[in-house]
Amino acid sequence: MLAAYFDCPGGPENLYMKEVMKPNPGEGEVLVKVFASALNRGDLLQRTGNYPPPKGASDILGLEAAGSVAELGPGCSGRWRIGDAVMALLPGGGQAQYVTVPEGLLMPIPKDMTFIQAAAIPEAWLTAFQLLHFVGKVQEGERVLIHAGASGVGMAAIQLVRLAKAIPIVTAGTQEKLEATAKAGAAAGFNYKNEDFSEKVLEFTQGSGVDIILDCVGASYWEKNLNCLSTDGRWIIYGLLSGGEVHGDLLARLVSKRASIHASLLRTRDKEASSVFLQYKERLVRAFTEEVLPHFSEGASPRLQPLVDSVHPLHAIAEAHRAMEENKNIGKIVIEIPV
Ligand SMILES: NC(=O)c1ccc[n+]([C@@H]2O[C@H](COP(=O)([O-])OP(=O)(O)OC[C@H]3O[C@@H](n4cnc5c(N)ncnc54)[C@H](OP(=O)(O)O)[C@@H]3O)[C@@H](O)[C@H]2O)c1
Structure with missing residues (x-):
């Protein structure tokens, strides 16, 4: 599969699209076919070598993704089905054609929302x-x-x-x-x-x-x-x-x-259990899904809107990094992943 990659820390010119191994979903994980991801300051820091991925996370860039369920790993609960439109907060790996996600960290994409808009939500x-x-x-x-x-x-x-x-x-x-x-x-x-x-x-x-x-x-x-x-x-x-x-x-x-x-630092909160034994991020995703996601749908009051500044294809990811570095964006810069 194709993924956003860099070999040495440095400027946006170090970024390129690399052919890498497609990941396999582990226990309780879902494989997502990614159609869009979005850029975050964390990606810029990681590219310059100042924000390494947490232990065990993918070293591919991308802290969020929107796409569809492609495969279910062993032990999945049945909550998600092949083809479901989903979005996810990730510790890395989102700017690639496929990413694996623990099933408790997936969110459904609200009805009538595009993958581009959905990619602007998770992080x-x-x-x-x-x-x-x-x-x-x-x-x-x-x-x-x-x-x-x-x-x-x-x-x-x-x-x-x-x-x-x-x-x-x-x-x-x-x-x-x-x-x-x-x-x-x-x-x-x-x-x-x-x-x-x-x-x-x-x-x-x-x-x-x-x-x-x-x-x-x-x-x-x-x-x-x-x-x-x-x-x-x-x-x-x-x-x-x-x-x-x-x-x-x-x-x-x-x-x-x-x-x-x-x-506060959200990216590193992967394995922390809460007092009710749900991991912190799972608790956060669940609360957001119940309390906020319904407000993205037509007819909701107030109606929430993900704000997309611009869309860049994966092969032009360096341009997207430059735009963010120059403080040009209003809202989110989205990266479109090739099918
Ligand atoms: N802790 C966490 O869990 C977590 C998670 C996500 C993001 N973050 C942090 O949240 C911040 C926003 O992230 P984002 O991806 O939403 O950023 P973004 O869209 O790139 O926007 C950042 C904006 O900050 C302003 N800015 C930059 N340098 C500044 C400075 N020295 N003084 C004052 N304003 C400055 C610029 O807007 P103006 O033109 O208005 O100056 C810039 O466009 C980043 O610091 C990021 O690292 C933290």
């Missing part, structure tokens, strides 16, 4: 859902500040905050991105490049600040985050786009606000 939407509900425990009426609001995760988070009847506020680096976030449901948006977002957030919230911050930026935002976080607020760090090194009185500022910091 961004499960990350945002996990951050808001499993980590942040968002409540109705709370104000949530979402940094990189027009990113894949950001556009999903805006809609999920609305679904939770809370109030999304965003930051982004261009007017075009702010307009897209407003269309997706952001109550307010600020351009971090030409204004102090913390002052603007305080103005918008009449001085009280936000209850939750979803932060994938890290170092360069820490002081401004603490300026506009409410007393008892939750600051959730899930990416470090500006780096991870901070200088200053972070701890005193945290204590004075009685604030808490949470850090």
Whole structure:
């Protein structure tokens, strides 16, 4: 089968399509014929050698996939049938013609949705859902500040905050991105490049600040985050786009606000059992399937939309990496896999 591959860590020019062995589904696994995958910052980090796949995961790029069930491994429960349209969050291996997935991590593709749209869901939407509900425990009426609001995760988070009847506020680096976030449901948006977002957030919230911050930026935002976080607020760090090194009185500022910091990394959560003995990711996939997936269907209120920025064929994957690296995308960059 064909797969996105690189031999040495480095720039997008190292990427190519390689003929590799088709995987076999193991115990409780399903083989999926992939029609579309999508790009994530994690792929860029992996390509540069800064984010190796977790132990046991495929070294083929791709953290998500949409396609159809091609084969059932031994011991599958009967929940999935050959030909079912499915999508999945993966620790790797999604940018290939076939991938194996534990059956508990598959989700049905909502009716009337294309494989291209479905590929834009798993990583961004499960990350945002996990951050808001499993980590942040968002409540109705709370104000949530979402940094990189027009990113894949950001556009999903805006809609999920609305679904939770809370109030999304965003930051982004261009007017075009702010307009897209407003269309997706952001109550307010600020351009971090030409204004102090913390002052603007305080103005918008009449001085009280936000209850939750979803932060994938890290170092360069820490002081401004603490300026506009409410007393008892939750600051959730899930990416470090500006780096991870901070200088200053972070701890005193945290204590004075009685604030808490949470850090989250979904990719490595493969084998962690919860108190009810379901693995963490399985629990997450099940909750998302029950609570969120119905809202992608026609007639749902509110209706959720996966946001596709652009579609690139697998053989042009280097272009897709360049576009993301240059911060060009609004929503998700999807990779179409050859049949
Ligand atoms: N922890 C987890 O489990 C997990 C899972 C998935 C994703 N993530 C993280 O979530 C983040 C978003 O991922 P994605 O794939 O949705 O990203 P994406 O679509 O590529 O969007 C990222 C956006 O962040 C903004 N940005 C980049 N560098 C920045 C900087 N130094 N300061 C401020 N803004 C910056 C850019 O938008 P502007 O033009 O607005 O600046 C860029 O377009 C990444 O950090 C990724 O690693 C974490």
